[in-house]
Structure formats: C-alpha cells, structure tokens
Amino acid sequence: MPRKSTKLSELRSETEETDWYASPAGRRQTQREFERALKNGTLIRSSGSRIPRTNPDILETLLKQAKANATRPVSLRLSITDIELARSIASKQGIGYQTVLKQAIRKGLKRAG
Secondary structure: OOOOOOOOOOOHHHHHHHHHHHHHHHHHHHHHHHHHHHHHHOOOOOOOOOOOOOOOOHHHHHHHHHHHOOOOOOOOOOOOOHHHHHHHHHHHHHHHHHHHHHHHOOOOOOOOO
C-alpha cells in the first residue's frame, strides 16, 4: 500500500504555515523532503540564499574549537588521598577541586603527548 503524501493544506495565513512547519508533522515532512532530495541528488543551494558559502578551513577550525570546549562526563576511581590533595589545592586557589583535577589531567596529557 503506497504511503500517503503529507501535503501542506491550504493555510489561511503565513503564521499558520509557520506553525505547521514547527509542528512534529511539519518537521517530519521537511526531513523526508530533505532526505529524498539528498538521495536523488537534487539537493541544491538556492541562488537566492543570503548565506554565503563557508570556507571548509573555517569550518574545521570551528569544529576544533567546539571539541576543545565540549565536555563529556567520565567516571574515575581516584584514591581518597588524591581527592583530598585536589581539594586542598582548590581551596588555596579559590576554585573547585574538579577543576584542579581537570587541569592536572590536561597538563599530564600534554606532557605525555
């Protein structure tokens, strides 16, 4: 059985159209159209687009910066002595002990690398 096409019905105003595209059904329809155009090789950049093409080198630099600032939670088992040492260093510097641990790890990785 062929799938029914989800078409945007005649809407009364631009606001209704905007609301429809913001709805889950509108987002699914847009995603399907994008994937279909990508698959068929018909995905093109509109000549009327005001967004200039971005230099790939700039994108690579931005990606590196984003990765450097991004964090991911990690569980580590540390000795109580190391944690207490990190807490005492942190209290002297006026920062959190987890920051002290991250700085120590970063320094150690730079030395090892």
